[in-house]
Amino acid sequence: MGALLGAAGLMAGPAFAQDKPKEVKVGIATFLSGPASVFGVPAKAAAEMIAEEINKKGGIGGVPVTLSFIDEGAGGEALVSNFRRLVQDEKVDVTFSAISSGSCQQLAPLAEDLKMMNFMWDCGAASILEAKKYRYNFRSQANATPEMLAVLIYLLKTKPDFKTIAVVNQDYAWGRESWEIFSTALKQMKPDVKIVAELFPKFGAPDYSTEISRLMALRPDVVLTTSWGGDLDTLVRQAGQRGLLRQSTFVLGIGETSLQRLGKDLPEGLIVGARGDHWFLHPEMKNDPAFKAFNEAFRAKTGAWPIYSVYHMQQAFSALQGAYEKAIKTNGGKWPTREQVVDAASGLEFKGWGRPITMRAEDNQGLEAQLVGVTKADPAHNFMVLDNMMLFEPKSITTPPGQKSVDWLKTLPADFYKMNVPTFKHGG
Amino acid sequence: MDSTIAILAILDGLSYAALVFLVSVGLSLIFGVLRVVNVAHGSLYAYGAYMAATISLLVAPISPWLTFPALLIAALIIGVFVGGLLETFLLRPVYGREEVLQLLITFAVFMIMDNLQRLIWGVQPIFAAEPVRLLPNVSLLGVTYTSYQVILLPLVALGTLIGLRYFLRHTLSGAVILAVTEDREAATAIGINARNVFLITFIIGATLAALGGALASPTTSLVPGMGTDMIVLSFAVAATAGLGQIEGAAVTALMIGLARAFVIYIQPELEVLVPYLIMVIVLLVRPMGLFGVNKVRKI
Numbered sequence: 001m002g003a004l005l006g007a008a009g010l011m012a013g014p015a016f017a018q019d020k021p022k023e024v025k026v027g028i029a030t031f032l033s034g035p036a037s038v039f040g041v042p043a044k045a046a047a048e049m050i051a052e053e054i055n056k057k058g059g060i061g062g063v064p065v066t067l068s069f070i071d072e073g074a075g076g077e078a079l080v081s082n083f084r085r086l087v088q089d090e091k092v093d094v095t096f097s098a099i100s101s102g103s104c105q106q107l108a109p110l111a112e113d114l115k116m117m118n119f120m121w122d123c124g125a126a127s128i129l130e131a132k133k134y135r136y137n138f139r140s141q142a143n144a145t146p147e148m149l150a151v152l153i154y155l156l157k158t159k160p161d162f163k164t165i166a167v168v169n170q171d172y173a174w175g176r177e178s179w180e181i182f183s184t185a186l187k188q189m190k191p192d193v194k195i196v197a198e199l200f201p202k203f204g205a206p207d208y209s210t211e212i213s214r215l216m217a218l219r220p221d222v223v224l225t226t227s228w229g230g231d232l233d234t235l236v237r238q239a240g241q242r243g244l245l246r247q248s249t250f251v252l253g254i255g256e257t258s259l260q261r262l263g264k265d266l267p268e269g270l271i272v273g274a275r276g277d278h279w280f281l282h283p284e285m286k287n288d289p290a291f292k293a294f295n296e297a298f299r300a301k302t303g304a305w306p307i308y309s310v311y312h313m314q315q316a317f318s319a320l321q322g323a324y325e326k327a328i329k330t331n332g333g334k335w336p337t338r339e340q341v342v343d344a345a346s347g348l349e350f351k352g353w354g355r356p357i358t359m360r361a362e363d364n365q366g367l368e369a370q371l372v373g374v375t376k377a378d379p380a381h382n383f384m385v386l387d388n389m390m391l392f393e394p395k396s397i398t399t400p401p402g403q404k405s406v407d408w409l410k411t412l413p414a415d416f417y418k419m420n421v422p423t424f425k426h427g428g
Numbered sequence: 429m430d431s432t433i434a435i436l437a438i439l440d441g442l443s444y445a446a447l448v449f450l451v452s453v454g455l456s457l458i459f460g461v462l463r464v465v466n467v468a469h470g471s472l473y474a475y476g477a478y479m480a481a482t483i484s485l486l487v488a489p490i491s492p493w494l495t496f497p498a499l500l501i502a503a504l505i506i507g508v509f510v511g512g513l514l515e516t517f518l519l520r521p522v523y524g525r526e527e528v529l530q531l532l533i534t535f536a537v538f539m540i541m542d543n544l545q546r547l548i549w550g551v552q553p554i555f556a557a558e559p560v561r562l563l564p565n566v567s568l569l570g571v572t573y574t575s576y577q578v579i580l581l582p583l584v585a586l587g588t589l590i591g592l593r594y595f596l597r598h599t600l601s602g603a604v605i606l607a608v609t610e611d612r613e614a615a616t617a618i619g620i621n622a623r624n625v626f627l628i629t630f631i632i633g634a635t636l637a638a639l640g641g642a643l644a645s646p647t648t649s650l651v652p653g654m655g656t657d658m659i660v661l662s663f664a665v666a667a668t669a670g671l672g673q674i675e676g677a678a679v680t681a682l683m684i685g686l687a688r689a690f691v692i693y694i695q696p697e698l699e700v701l702v703p704y705l706i707m708v709i710v711l712l713v714r715p716m717g718l719f720g721v722n723k724v725r726k727i
Contacts, residue, residue, distance in 0.1 A: 033543075034653050037551035171700060199692070202700045204657050206648040207447070209577055210440035210692040216571040217436060230553035230651030238647060241560055242572045261553055304552075 020335045021093075023066045024059070026051070026320070027086035028121075029097035029107065033073030035204055038229040039099055039122065039257065039309035044069060045302050046310040047096075050317045060324045061335065068092060072103050083107050087114050093338065094119070096316045099309070101125035101173055108137045117323075117342050121316035122309055124275070125177060126405040129363045138345050138359045140319040141276055141312050142368035144174070145405040146397040148181040148226070150370035151253050151273040153397070154390055155222065156189060156417040158271070158374070159249055162221035166197035166248075168211055168235060170227045175200055178226040178253060184409040189417050196220050201231075208235045212244055219247060226253035233258055240265055257307040259375070259383050266384045270375040274386075277354035277371040278308040283389055283424035284355070291353050306353075315352035315366075319359065322350035355391070362401035367394040376426055387426040432569050437689040439568065443577040445685025446585035447644055451658055452665035453592065453677040454636030460672025461609050461629040464519060465527070467534040469637050470659025471541035475506045476638025477645040477654065478549050481556035484645070488558050495558040499642040507635025515630035523626070538655070546652050553649035560646045574647075581643060588636065589678050596674070605629055609672075661703060668707045670720025680706075680718060 028047055031040030047067055055064045068090055070082040079098075086092045095118045097107045104123035111118035112134055119140045120128065126143040155162075165186070169175030179198070186193060196218045199211050212235075215223060223244070227235055232255060239245050245267050252258070256274035259266070285291045294314075298306045327336035327344035336344070347361035355369040373386030396419060399405045455469045480502035487494035514537060522530050560576040567573075596602035607615040608625040616622050640658070648654075665684060669676030684703045691698045698705075710718055 033546065033551075035651050037546070037652055038553065041551045197696070199696050200699075202657075204651070204653060206644060206654065206657065207444055209443055209573075210437070210689045211696075213436045213440050213571050213573075214693055217432070217569075230649035230654075233553045233555060233649040234647075237555060237557060237649070241557070241574050242565065261555070265555075265557075 020061070020063055022063070024063050024094070024320075024324070025066050025068065025090065025092040027068045027070065027083075027090065027092035027095040027097075029070050029072050029079065029083065029095065029099075029103060031073050031099050032069065032071040035229050035231070036099055037073065039307070040072065042302060042304070042307060043099070043122070043309040043313045046298060046306065046313040047317070049297060049301060050314055054317065054321065060321055061328050063335075072098050072100055075103075076106075079103060080106060080110060083110060084114075087111075087116050093117075094320055094341075096121040096313070098123055101128065101177075104128050108134060112136050115338075117338065117345065119316045119319055122312045124174065126181075126399060127177075129365045130399065130404050134364060136342055138319065138364040139366045140315045140350075140357065140359065141366045142370065142394060142398065143365065143405075144178050145181055145399050145409070146368070146370055146392070146394055147273060147275050148178050148253060149185055149397045149409075150372050150390075150392045151251060151271065152182055152185050152189070153392070153417040153419070153421070154273075154372040155249075155251055155271055157390070157421070158388070159222065162193065162249070164194045164196045164218075164220040165222040165224060166195070166199070166215055166218060166220040168197075168199045168201065168208070168215070168223065168225045168227065170203045170205075170231055171200040172203045175203075175226060179224075181405060181409065182224060182226075182253070184406055185412060185416075188409065188412045189414055191414075204231060206234065208238050211235075212239050212242055215239075216242065216244055216247065221248060222251060223248045224251045224253065228254050228257060233261055236262060237265055240267070245270070254308070256386075257309070259385070260304055260307075261383075263383045264377070266375050268375050268377055268384070270384075272373055272375060272386060274371045274373075275308045276311065277369040277391055278306075278311040279371055279373070279386055279389070280305040281385060281426065282354060282371070283391070283428070285353060294353065311353050315350070315357060315368075318350045318352045319345065319348060319357075322348050357394075360401060365398070365401070367398055369394050370397065373426075378426065385426050389424045389426070390421045391424065392421055433693050434690075435569060436571055437693050438686065439573060439578050440692075441682070441686035441689035442582045443685075444688060445681040445683075446581040447640055448661060448665055448685060449585045449678050449681035450588060450643065451637050451640035452662040452669075452681060453588065453674055454633035454640070455659075455662045456666045456669065456672055456674060456677045457592070457636070458630055458633035459666065460674075461605060462519070462523070462626055463527075464523075464530045464534065465663075465671075466633070467531065467659060468514065468537040468541060469534075469633070469662060470655030470657075471538050471545070472506060472510065472634045472637035472655075473641040473644075473658045473662075474545060474650070474655035475510060475541065476503050476641030477648075477650050478545065478554065478641075479503075479506050479638070480642035480645040481554050481650055482549075484556040484558055488556075492558045492562055495556070495562070495646075499559065499645070500639070503635050503639035503642045506638035506641075507631055511631045511634025511638075512627065514634070515627050519630070520623070520626070538659070542652070542655065545655075549650070551652050553651045555649050557646045577647060584639075584643060585678075585681075588639075589674070592674055601628070664703045664707045668710045668717055670714075670717025673717065673719040676717065676719030 031037045051065045099122040101123040124144040251271040255272040323345040327340045349358045358367045370392040373389035375384035376387035378385045399408045483498040484495040563575045669680040
């Protein structure tokens with residue numbers, strides 16, 4: 001009898017797989033503890049808000065979405081165990097992993113082994129998708145190469161005469177990799193620039209006094225930092241207190257997330273990147289009623305305007321919805337199998353709260369526009385807003401498929417930065 | 429290296445050493461008297477910082493100058509209340525038990541306090557820089573410093589060192605603490621209440637940690653995990669100095685502060701390594717620490 005039931009179950013399997021399930025379970029890895037929770041906690045709030053909104057509208061293909069979160073802050077083996085639990089015990093349908101590139105490096109091969117569709121929703125290391133071709137792992141946003149290249153091109157376009165540069169980055173993978181990308185491209189496009197200091201203070205350093213003294217003595221024309229969170233806030237505030245922000249042009253590679261916290265402590269004229277075209281006053285989106293409603297709702301829920309990790313979370317959900325809808329359509333309106341959803345995700349174009357994004361079929365890398373601007377005071381806000389914003393098309397600044405970023409950057413011509421990029425005024 | 433860089437590095441090193449000393453001396457004092465390695469010391473530092481920022485942000489609209497007493501009040505609130513509760517309810521029951529048990533308890537407290545901190549103050553960085561803004565900047569060799577960092581912090585650290593020395597060597601309460609540290613049984617036999625001595629010492633140590641955090645709060649962003657980094661550095665200082673050595677903690681903090689500053693000017697790659705490199709070298713040569721002595725005097 002048991003054997004009979006078992007055989008019946010096996011036979012019925014494929015048919016059940018295409019029946020509508022009761023829910024689409026999404027497992028999300030984000031930082032709920034540690035310094036990176038400045039990104040992770042707002043992103044979690046966004047995920048809850050977005051899922052609620054999707055469910056209000058009937059869910060994905062009529063199926064409600066449910067969420068499970070795991071804390072990236074637990075790190076290492078605990079993160080891997082929790083990811084396995086999500087997939088094997090909670091039987092999620094898709095995972096969004098993760099913020100840290102280290103977490104993505106760990107979880108992407110595991111997701112592949114488990115045949116689990118995974119959207120790398122925030123991690124930036126270009127090497128993950130350049131080193132290996134994945135079927136189940138997608139990146140629903142850009143990577144560090146276009147993010148840094150956009151910032152560099154903005155600098156070269158707006159301050160073409162600088163002669164010296166110094167860098168102050170956090171001493172870990174992102175700080176090192178982002179500088180490697182930036183400096184490699186800089187040497188191609190402006191080889192006469194002298195790098196006067198390369199400082200990599202400890203991640204989470206509470207004090208930058210010595211670094212600031214050294215920079216004040218060296219007087220570089222430009223200071224680049226791709227630091228984030230409390231580290232960036234501390235560096236910029238201490239530099240401001242001592243007049244360094246007025247002495248050198250500061251470039252905050254991913255400073256968009258700190259603008260609201262830094263308030264009026266920031267001067268005007270700092271160059272700020274946003275890891276994508278993310279800005280709550282996005283020049284092409286700011287009058288979109290849905291965009292405005294999302295921003296207002298997020299602010300009402302958390303007390304702050306959305307930052308890039310919030311928009312990245314939206315992109316992961318948009319990609320998920322897009323993949324399911326495409327797969328349902330391809331499947332003649334029937335609920336698709338997981339493999340069909342994975343097929344649909346490849347080459348998918350979708351829209352978050354910026355320009356459309358494509359997860360290119362060759363390597364599953366997201367092609368996402370980049371927004372870079374300069375700080376400007378606005379009486380309507382108690383913090384600096386972005387002005388003279390440039391919006392970079394992703395194709396021209398993203399490493400072509402099949403190539404490694406640093407190799408590609410070394411082939412860029414000196415006039416690469418002279419590309420046409422539209423500029424938008426704040427409030428324009 | 430030219431003399432300009434040397435002067436700049438000395439100033440930067442002094443400022444950094446002052447904060448490191450304030451936190452590590454509390455850890456050292458607690459170990460010297462209670463023989464407990466207090467992992468929760470880092471949490472007391474973080475709570476001191478958060479409490480100072482909270483009070484500062486509250487009183488700043490009344491008068492920005494009130495933010496200075498706010499730093500001290502915050503340190504006392506955390507040191508007396510949180511420190512007092514920790515000693516009374518968690519450490520007192522395990523005195524005389526295995527050291528690993530005490531270590532586990534303080535580690536558990538550290539974890540709990542870390543999570544509580546996120547519940548109370550959230551995860552977004554907090555900054556309350558009023559005290560730094562109120563004091564003028566000073567300029568030296570073309571480089572601007574805040575007088576808060578290069579004058580006030582070293583003065584407070586120096587005052588703490590002198591005050592602690594005076595308290596322990598020239599007051600009756602200090603003598604009682606030293607007596608319990610030297611020989612608890614003999615001290616108890618002549619009528620000294622060791623329980624009170626432990627409580628007072630723990631409160632002083634906790635207050636010093638919180639004061640370190642409170643004084644750091646106007647210069648740095650308060651973020652989850654800030655206590656972890658400080659506890660690791662404090663252990664390095666305390667171990668290098670010799671656990672229980674107050675003057676040793678001052679000299680070691682100065683050594684680490686100066687070495688770190690010089691390294692940033694000369695070879696910044698080594699910055700992270702410096703405190704631990706000094707610790708390893710010292711402990712290889714003197715396993716009891718720079719100022720440690722075998723079973724003679726602990727503080």
